[in-house]
Amino acid sequence: MTGPRATTRTLWPWLIGLAGLVVLLVLPLGLARYGLYILSMWAVMTIAAIGLNLTLGYAGQVSLAQGAFVGIGAYAGAIATTNGLPFIAGLALAIVLCFVVGWLLGYPALRVQHHYLAFITLAFSTLAFLVFRNEEWLTKGIYGITDVPRPRIFGLSTDGPLAFYYFCLASLGLVSLATWWLIRSPWGRAFVALRENPVRALSLGVDTRRYTLIAFALGSVLGGIAGALYAPLVEFVDPTPFTLTLSFNLLMMVIVGGSGFFFGPFLGALISVLLPEWLRFAHGYYLMLYAIFVMALLAWSPTGILGIVQKLIADRRTRRASATRAAATATFTAEKSS
Amino acid sequence: MTRVLEVSDLHKSFGGITAVDGVSFHVEQGEILGIIGPNGCGKSTLFNCILGQLKPSRGEVKLDGEVVTGLKPHEINRRGVSRTFQLLQVFPQLSVRENLILAGQEHQGGMLSRLVGPRDAGLGDVAEQMIGFFNLGHLADEMAGGLSYGQQKLLDAAMAFMGGPRLVLLDEPAGGVNLTMLADLKQRLAAINAEQGATFVVIEHNMDFVMSLCTRVLVLAEGRVLAEGTPAEVRADANVIAAYLGH
Numbered sequence: 001m002t003g004p005r006a007t008t009r010t011l012w013p014w015l016i017g018l019a020g021l022v023v024l025l026v027l028p029l030g031l032a033r034y035g036l037y038i039l040s041m042w043a044v045m046t047i048a049a050i051g052l053n054l055t056l057g058y059a060g061q062v063s064l065a066q067g068a069f070v071g072i073g074a075y076a077g078a079i080a081t082t083n084g085l086p087f088i089a090g091l092a093l094a095i096v097l098c099f100v101v102g103w104l105l106g107y108p109a110l111r112v113q114h115h116y117l118a119f120i121t122l123a124f125s126t127l128a129f130l131v132f133r134n135e136e137w138l139t140k141g142i143y144g145i146t147d148v149p150r151p152r153i154f155g156l157s158t159d160g161p162l163a164f165y166y167f168c169l170a171s172l173g174l175v176s177l178a179t180w181w182l183i184r185s186p187w188g189r190a191f192v193a194l195r196e197n198p199v200r201a202l203s204l205g206v207d208t209r210r211y212t213l214i215a216f217a218l219g220s221v222l223g224g225i226a227g228a229l230y231a232p233l234v235e236f237v238d239p240t241p242f243t244l245t246l247s248f249n250l251l252m253m254v255i256v257g258g259s260g261f262f263f264g265p266f267l268g269a270l271i272s273v274l275l276p277e278w279l280r281f282a283h284g285y286y287l288m289l290y291a292i293f294v295m296a297l298l299a300w301s302p303t304g305i306l307g308i309v310q311k312l313i314a315d316r317r318t319r320r321a322s323a324t325r326a327a328a329t330a331t332f333t334a335e336k337s338s
Numbered sequence: 339m340t341r342v343l344e345v346s347d348l349h350k351s352f353g354g355i356t357a358v359d360g361v362s363f364h365v366e367q368g369e370i371l372g373i374i375g376p377n378g379c380g381k382s383t384l385f386n387c388i389l390g391q392l393k394p395s396r397g398e399v400k401l402d403g404e405v406v407t408g409l410k411p412h413e414i415n416r417r418g419v420s421r422t423f424q425l426l427q428v429f430p431q432l433s434v435r436e437n438l439i440l441a442g443q444e445h446q447g448g449m450l451s452r453l454v455g456p457r458d459a460g461l462g463d464v465a466e467q468m469i470g471f472f473n474l475g476h477l478a479d480e481m482a483g484g485l486s487y488g489q490q491k492l493l494d495a496a497m498a499f500m501g502g503p504r505l506v507l508l509d510e511p512a513g514g515v516n517l518t519m520l521a522d523l524k525q526r527l528a529a530i531n532a533e534q535g536a537t538f539v540v541i542e543h544n545m546d547f548v549m550s551l552c553t554r555v556l557v558l559a560e561g562r563v564l565a566e567g568t569p570a571e572v573r574a575d576a577n578v579i580a581a582y583l584g585h
Contacts, residue, residue: 182453184457189436189443199427202415203411
């Protein structure tokens with residue numbers, strides 16, 4: 001009885017994902033340079049938001065440092081590739097660096113939670129920004145690192161905007177598949193347990209300490225990967241994009257899209273990256289409109305846009321179940337009276 | 339007979355309050371030990387000290403003759419000791435099946451195999467059996483948070499058995515459960531005890547439940563052991579009657 005229903009329920013996300021993929025593959029063919037840049041930026045920010053969704057949405061650990069990890073990844077990639085190393089070396093450096101720093105940033109989470117943890121990660125974010133700006137011997141300070149090269153993938157150049165967009169999209173695809181695997185593995189289940197009831201999880205043998213550190217490290221790694229892609233996308237890295245604002249923006253993407261939903265970051269990043277473009281007619285009022293939208297959305301549905309979708313589906317299931325029940329009762333009464 | 343659990347001279351104080359004041363007892367393999375006593379007599383604190391959730395101020399806890407005092411809760415759990423809590427503790431956003439798999443997955447394989455290995459950690463069949471055994475079949479794919487209180491209580495108990503424990507500590511399993519479901523639960527516990535030789539320690543206020551299920555009963559009052567014996571002995575004990583009825 002549960003069989004077919006379970007199948008249709010797990011089939012829907014795949015169908016929507018497939019439709020989205022077709023749009024993402026075909027749409028850019030008709031886009032100009034700027035449009036491709038925006039779409040590439042969406043793919044890059046989605047990767048970073050997927051990372052934060054892992055740490056915050058699944059494992060329940062608040063972090064205001066995801067922007068700093070994008071910065072660490074961007075600098076790692078830019079410094080490596082401008083010194084003649086291939087893209088893959090810069091990416092590896094970004095991954096290792098973010099894993100280690102993310103793991104270390106997880107330690108405070110073993111002692112404090114919620115807004116206290118938010119403040120610790122916020123302080124870390126500020127610290128990272130100061131390193132980007134002040135350590136000129138490494139980062140070139142406010143002048144930034146120019147001429148970050150775009151990678152060659154399997155001998156193919158990604159210099160053109162369309163090629164680089166497809167490169168970003170493929171990276172997003174790989175990250176999505178890996179994350180999909182992760183959240184459905186026992187690790188993902190342990191992350192949710194960490195979020196919902198760490199005391200009970202501990203009593204079931206879940207090493208909550210280790211999973212907390214892993215959640216931080218893996219979420220940070222995705223921030224680093226996004227950064228390593230950001231550098232060649234913009235072809236220039238300076239400290240200004242990696243202020244606290246980026247961390248808040250990424251947090252907003254996760255929450256607006258739907259924290260703890262697989263597709264939440266895709267949607268949240270879409271709104272955050274595209275809305276300024278759509279609201280161009282509003283000029284200076286765009287941020288006000290965005291702020292009002294976020295306030296209204298979260299007051300109505302604290303679980304974001306996908307929270308609304310889930311509620312609609314649940315309501316429909318309930319209505320269908322009551323209809324079946326009513327029909328069954330009617331048949332039963334009819335049989336009894338005959 | 340082997341001693342699965344041995345607690346000696348356990349103390350726990352919170353500031354000026356002594357919640358557990360020199361408790362000693364042991365549990366034999368295959369036994370169902372009941373722990374009763376008035377509210378605030380230190381029963382739950384005793385559980386928390388045994389299971390590593392709290393650090394005892396003094397005293398020792400041994401599992402199979404090995405000292406485990408000071409170990410972390412998950413380390414004690416992985417040695418085959420599981421528990422339920424007084425207040426409901428299921429994971430509301432996981433399905434019934436996922437709750438059960440989670441409850442056993444950390445007992446399977448290593449950390450890496452839990453990432454690259456099968457999604458159900460090889461526990462799909464065990465979970466299915468447990469779902470059948472606790473009559474949760476029609477709810478297997480529902481979110482645990484959507485279940486009724488009694489159903490969640492059954493799930494909570496079922497989760498305690500997923501790791502294949504030798505010793506299970508149940509903190510008020512009957513609280514808030516209706517009579518039919520209570521009889522159901524009692525029957526399930528007795529069956530697991532008889533078939534798998536699992537050992538239980540049960541904290542409970544429901545006297546009928548304790549007296550009919552347990553082979554031995556420990557009575558606590560003000561953090562100390564007031565009496566110990568078979569249900570019949572305890573029921574006849576003058577001290578127990580005084581503590582419960584006030585003379």
